[in-house]
Amino acid sequence: MPKKKPTTTPKDGGTPKKRATTKRTSSSAKAPATKKTTKKKTAKKPATKKAPPQSAKRKTPAKPRKPAAVDRKPAKKTPTKTTAKKKAPTARSSTPPQKRATPAAGVTADNTDAKKKRAEYRRQHSAKSSREDSSAVRDIGEIPKVADPERRAAALADFLTFCLTYFAHRFPLEFSEDHKRVAGKIQAAILEGALSAVAMPRGSGKTTLTEVGCLFALVCGKHDFLVLIGSDKESATDMLESIKGEIETNDLLAEDFPEVCFPVRALEGISNRCKGQTYHGVRTRITWSSTRVTLPTIKGSQSSGVTIRCTGITGRIRGMKHAMSDGRNVRPTLVIIDDPQTDEAADSDTQVAKLERTLNGAILGLAGPGVKISGIMPCTVIRAGDLADRILDMKLSPEWNGEKCRMLYAWPDNLTHWETYNEIRVEDLQAGRLNFPNATKYYLKNQRAMKKNARVAWPARHNKDEVDALQHAMNLWFKNPYSFMAEYQNDPPDELAVDDEDICTADHIAAKTSGYQCGLVPNWATRITIGVDVHKELLYWLALATDDQFTGQVISYGTWPEQPMRHFQMRKARPKISDITRQNGLKGAGLEGRLTFAMQKLVEEQLAVRRWEVDGGGEMVAVRIVIDMGYQANTVRNFIRNSPMAGILWPSKGLPIKATGKPMDEWSVPKGTHTGPSWRISPPPRGQAVRHIDYDANFWKTFIHARLAMAKGDPASHALYKQSPTHHRLLAEHVANAEKPKKLKENGREVIEWKLKSNKPDNHLLDCYQLACLGASHCGARLPEQQPAIPQASAQDEYEVNF
Structure with missing residues (x-):
């Protein structure tokens, strides 16, 4: 063409x-x-004989x-x-697309298989390379050698040397003798398996010593599993973070303990790398979290696989265990308990008792049967009788080997100079001279006289603007005497205590027991009286056996409904009165109905009819049951009036007569009024058929303490039935710790006034105790020095007086 x-x-x-x-x-x-373009480019190529091109x-x-x-x-x-x-590129386009020849079926299959094989080879090769690269990245390589073996050995042999060698930056001041002694206790606990409790002045570095002690225990390899316990989880994790920081950043420690620090530093702070980390191709099994640290498993390392875990003292403690790389399951053998109580817990006797049970039970039982556990507990005494105070008391807790360190071991003789110094110091502060230069000048001028016989624990401890440690200590004392005694002397004054030998502590009361078992009446007793305290969901009671001279024995006490635990708080009582009334078909009963039902069950069916066994033979029954009517007075009166046991039942009402008030014994006595020591029974008000006993509550609470403070065997001395102090702790706390006494003098007379503490602890057994004493007095018991002016009366006489 x-x-x-x-x-x-x-x-x-x-x-x-x-x-x-x-x-x-x-x-x-x-x-x-x-x-045309195609012909120019393909002119030398032979024409195809296949299907003509398009x-x-x-x-x-x-x-x-x-x-x-x-x-x-x-x-x-x-x-x-x-x-x-747009069309220009089309005009310059290359050869138009040609139809490809269709290969034979066998050739197509061979090509497909070849492609698959090549793809599979490339995939496997890529995966192998990736694995090799990943393994090379995860393996930490060779661990450096110990920089100074002799320095390391010396540090592991002595804890104080360990502190000064690797942690000098954390101990900038020279150690005191107290520090050296405490360091020895920590070393003994770690290396020898002892329990050590130490109280040091605030700011003395006890927490720092404890943290370094944890590191010492980790690297020495004496314990496979350590537990760090704080007052709460947050405080424990803070300490663990401090320990982790030293492992990550302390270069000197890393030089002498590379088997510990080198794998940790290889993580570069990324905890997700822990699972994949290897050493010579073997997993290190390292853990690096906020609550648990497991040191790397390195063959030949004495600290290989050692674990430390942190928790709060109120958290989950029981059942802790750790699986080692050799398949062993280990339990904790060292516990570090740092300041286990908060201010709130220290102020509550119930919480103190709970913490003490946790400490001596769950914590010291972590190691399991047959294994000795070691323990270190740095603590601070917040108030007298708190957990720290009890653990540090060698009489109450000798196994803890407790020790109290102080800032000032001996006060200066010449306190007159110090009073003058403080006056000048206050003037300086009021004038804006915050460094009180004039006071310091006065101290320098009279330093020899003002330091006479004073002894400070840590001479290096004072501020730059102070001359020495004594001036520092006295400045703290003048700033807040109570805080100084509590936080720096570890000897807080009992702000609630009265300087009176007749006021007992809870420990004294709990330990003052006789040889008579619970429920057994001494053969010298002439009567049994019972006090009952009424509350919405619980009734408390106490039975007291006395003789004519008021010698007394608490023969039993308890609650209705009875509680499964010896030590409890009323607000947490289970079961409650409402629980029992529902079980007895009184689901819709009101408060009056429930209380009446409860008093019927306790008073009429138990206390009033119980026959108490007398030592040596015979039985006795209660001759007085005095019921407090401070709560639901009309309900109590109506119950007594309608009770078949009304002849021995008396309602009562306590009156807090203060020092400014007129003593009850000096009140006028109207016709028909019966009186006794700080109590009286007046004619019933109009419209009320039941009389009640008014009594001076301050007098009878002080009376109880005076009876318990007396030596065993003396006339008018009281004791509790034979049991352990732990068994009687609830009663002792109600009597001694629930209310604060304050001695006042007014109008020529001295009175101890009792006031419930601000946190409103339970004091109900104290009320029962004074009601039982009131009942004994009502029946004629009197102190040896008192005149026999109170005629004894029979139950029939009292029945006639009651109505």
Whole structure:
């Protein structure tokens, strides 16, 4: 076929020739141009004998469109400048696509298999390379050698040397003798398996010593599992973070203990790397979290796999164990207990008792049967009788080997000079001279006299603007004497105590027991009286056996409903009165109905009819049951009036007669009034048929303490039935710790006033005790020095007085 000259698009984007415009502007117009270009590039190639190319079909020119069509739509047929630019690349396009020859079926399958094999090879090779790269990254490489073996050995042999060698930055001042002694206790606990409790002045570094002690225990490898316990979880985790920080950043420690520090530093603070970390291809099994640290498992390391875990003393403690790399399950053998009580806990006898049970039970039992546990407990005495005070008391807790360190072991003789010094110091402070320069000048001038016989524990401890440690200590004393005695002397004065030998402590009361078992009446007793204290959900009671001279024996006490635990708080009592009434079909009963039901069950069916065994033979019954009517007075009166045991039941009401008030014994005695020592029975008010006993509560509470303070065997001395102090702790706390006594003098008389503490602890057994004493006095018991002015009365007489 004759060759036709292809139509091209002008480079300037102008209007093409008329012949080109008669064709379609799509594929038919572009084909000749493409063919010409193809021929120039493939002129030397042989023509294919297969199916003709598509371009060959375009050699026949298309029929020209009618001019009318062109005239109708000239805009579409005349390319613009933009259109020309877009079509230019098409005019320079390469060879048009050719049809590929279809391979045979067998060839296609072979090619597919080959491709799959090559892809699989590449995938496996890539995975192998990735694994090798990952393994190389996870492996920590060679651990450096110990920089100074002799220095390391000396530090491991002595805890104090360990502190000064690697942690000198944390102990900037020279150690005192107290520090050295405490360091020895910590070392003994770690290396020998002892229990050590130490109280140091605030700011003496006891927590820092404890943290370094933890590190010492970790690197020496004497214990596989350590537990760090704080007053709460947050305080424990703070200590653990401090320990972790030393392992990560202490370069000197890393030089001598590379098997511990090097793998930790390889983590670079990323705890997710722990699971994959290896040493010579073996997992180190390291753990680095906020509550648990497991040192790396390194063959030949004495601290390999050692674990320390932290928790609060009120958290989950029981059942702790740790799996070692050799398959052993180990339990904790060292506990570090840092200041386990908060201020709030220290102020509550109930919480103190609970913490003490946790300490001596769950914590010291962590090691399991047959394994000795070691323990370190740095603590601070917040108040007398708190947990720290009890643990440090060698009489109460000798196994803890407790020791109290002080800031000032001997006070200066010349306190007059110090009072003058303080006056000058206050003037300086009021004038804005915060460093009190004039007071310091006075001290320097009279230093020899002001220091005479004074002995400070830590001579290096004082501020830069102070001359010495004695001036520092006295400044703290003048700032707040109570805080100084508590936080720096570890000997807080009992702010509630009265300087009176007749006021007993809870420990004294709990320990003052006789040889008579619970429920057994001494053969010298002539009567049994019982006090009952009424509350919404619980009734308390106490039974007292006395003779005519008021010698007494507490033979039993308890509650209704009876509680499963010896030590409890009333607000947490279970079961309660309402629980028992529901069980007995009184679900809809009101408060009066529930209390009446409870008093019937306790008083009428138990206390009033119980026959108490007398030592040596015989039985006795109660001759007086005095019930407090401070709560629901009308309910108590109605119960007594309708009771078949009304002849021995008496309602009572305590009156807090203060020193400013007139003593009850000096009150006028109207006709029909019966009186006794600080109590009286007046005619019943109009409309009330039941009389009640008014009594001076301050007098009878002091009376109880005086009886318990007396030596055993003396007339009018009281004791508790034979049991352990722990058994009697609830009664002792109600009597001694619930109320604060305050001695006052007014109008020539001295009175001890009792006031419930601000946290409102339970004092109900104290109320029962004074009601039982009141009942004994009502029946004729009197102190040896008192005149026998109170006629003894029989139950029948009292029945006639009651109504």
